[in-house]
Amino acid sequence: MAILLGSIADDYTGASDLANTLTKNGLRTVQTVGIPDSALALPDVDAVVIALKIRSVAAAEAVTSATVADRWLRQRGASHVLYKICSTFDSTDAGNIGPVTEALSDGLTLVTPAFPETGRTVYLGHLFVGEQPLNESPLKDHPLNPMHDSNLVRVLARQSRGTVGLIDLVTVAAGPEAVKARLDSLQAQGFTAAIADAIFEHDLETLGAVALQTRASTGASGLGLGLARALVRSRPTALRTEAAAGAVGPVGGLAAIVAGSCSKATLQQIAVAEQTMPVLRLDPEKLLAGSDEINAAISWAGDRISAGPVIVAASAPPETVARLQSQYGREASGHAIETATSTIAAELVTRGVRRLVVAGGETSGAAVDRLGIPAFLIGPEIAPGVPVLRTIGTTHGDMLLALKSGNFGGEDFFAAALAKMH
Ligand SMILES: Nc1ncnc2c1ncn2[C@@H]1O[C@H](COP(=O)(O)OP(=O)(O)OP(=O)(O)O)[C@@H](O)[C@H]1O
Numbered sequence: 001m002a003i004l005l006g007s008i009a010d011d012y013t014g015a016s017d018l019a020n021t022l023t024k025n026g027l028r029t030v031q032t033v034g035i036p037d038s039a040l041a042l043p044d045v046d047a048v049v050i051a052l053k054i055r056s057v058a059a060a061e062a063v064t065s066a067t068v069a070d071r072w073l074r075q076r077g078a079s080h081v082l083y084k085i086c087s088t089f090d091s092t093d094a095g096n097i098g099p100v101t102e103a104l105s106d107g108l109t110l111v112t113p114a115f116p117e118t119g120r121t122v123y124l125g126h127l128f129v130g131e132q133p134l135n136e137s138p139l140k141d142h143p144l145n146p147m148h149d150s151n152l153v154r155v156l157a158r159q160s161r162g163t164v165g166l167i168d169l170v171t172v173a174a175g176p177e178a179v180k181a182r183l184d185s186l187q188a189q190g191f192t193a194a195i196a197d198a199i200f201e202h203d204l205e206t207l208g209a210v211a212l213q214t215r216a217s218t219g220a221s222g223l224g225l226g227l228a229r230a231l232v233r234s235r236p237t238a239l240r241t242e243a244a245a246g247a248v249g250p251v252g253g254l255a256a257i258v259a260g261s262c263s264k265a266t267l268q269q270i271a272v273a274e275q276t277m278p279v280l281r282l283d284p285e286k287l288l289a290g291s292d293e294i295n296a297a298i299s300w301a302g303d304r305i306s307a308g309p310v311i312v313a314a315s316a317p318p319e320t321v322a323r324l325q326s327q328y329g330r331e332a333s334g335h336a337i338e339t340a341t342s343t344i345a346a347e348l349v350t351r352g353v354r355r356l357v358v359a360g361g362e363t364s365g366a367a368v369d370r371l372g373i374p375a376f377l378i379g380p381e382i383a384p385g386v387p388v389l390r391t392i393g394t395t396h397g398d399m400l401l402a403l404k405s406g407n408f409g410g411e412d413f414f415a416a417a418l419a420k421m422h
């Protein structure tokens with residue numbers, strides 16, 4: 001299997017978002033969880049997305065993991081590797097977008113989190129989430145990486161050793177040659193990364209065509225779309241035109257939803273689902289105090305699950321999250337809650353759940369690791385950025401999962417997901 005496009009995703013929901021985009025744009029894609037064991041039989045694919053959980057770890061750890069993944073992809077033929085970051089540029093001044101981008105690059109790296117399908121656009125280096133600049137959007141209250149600056153040239157510069165420039169929209173609109181000339185000029189001036197503006201998919205097609213000629217790029221699913229379309233255009237005979245979205249059949253079994261995302265979108269989705277399914281809202285104080293709350297949740301869900309899907313949620317509004325964090329610390333509370341939600345997810349699987357929806361990137365990462373899932377096939381799209389996934393290589397039988405990024409999906413996301421997972 002020679003890989004045409006490699007990608008390293010900094011979290012698991014982001015990986016499935018990108019895998020969905022690559023599939024929709026004509027690349028047969030598999031998502032692996034970490035570097036796959038040599039014994040795991042992967043299907044014949046055009047693109048591999050290696051999901052890592054490195055968005056919120058120490059920068060040195062993120063760099064090491066990404067470098068090892070990069071080597072694996074290149075040994076299997078990938079001449080270009082996309083570092084998949086969040087479309088809302090989730091990171092802190094300590095990293096990890098800057099350090100990993102610099103580690104994977106051999107010169108100047110094109111960087112853009114634009115993903116117009118979900119309302120993420122970049123203009124003059126400023127990231128907009130829908131109509132709001134990043135720093136006025138709900139991301140200002142993110143539990144792990146509150147975003148207080150919409151100017152990504154500044155944000156990336158603060159977490160990079162090198163200097164960061166801009167490829168503005170006028171240049172992008174002028175087409176691939178103009179972008180290439182701007183990249184060359186920035187590189188000659190010693191810049192090591194450039195934030196690229198993009199508002200429409202056409203802009204990302206231009207950026208993808210240029211990025212493909214370089215060793216590495218950094219971006220969200222929008223750049224993935226640009227790279228995939230450029231590859232399909234440049235190798236029409238090497239690629240099969242039919243995407244792999246039909247690869248996912250029914251698995252049966254019980255269904256459950258576990259939520260750890262505290263985003264505005266997830267809170268609203270839980271409120272809407274509560275009208276039709278039982279919801280257990282975990283008490284985070286009690287979760288941090290010991291295992292009683294976890295056991296109570298497992299027993300609550302166990303009593304109801306054979307009658308239909310249930311939701312177990314740690315999710316809470318920003319004021320509640322802030323209170324808990326001021327008492328226990330941001331990382332400690334986040335980690336403890338992820339451990340709790342993943343334990344609950346794993347227990348539900350032992351009780352017969354085969355269709356599992358997880359809300360939140362870190363929450364999904366913890367749950368997938370706990371379940372020991374090595375890889376996923378990509379199924380139909382539930383909402384932009386969220387596909388149905390079918391496990392490959394698990395010991396406890398195949399499962400369907402949906403890993404929902406905190407901010408993705410409409411109000412009825414949970415019902416919509418279960419309607420596509422049979
Ligand atoms: N009530 C709570 N108080 C404090 N932290 C919480 C609470 N509930 C969940 N958390 C933590 O908040 C974090 C949410 O991050 P997660 O990545 O799962 O969601 P997200 O950021 O909305 O999603 P994404 O990364 O996909 O955008 C996790 O570490 C989770 O454990």
Ligand SMILES: O=C(O)[C@@H](O)C(=O)CO
Pocket residue numbers: 011013014015017018085086087088220221361385405406
């Ligand atoms: O790009 C996004 O917004 C998502 O794929 C994501 O990274 C979720 O954590």
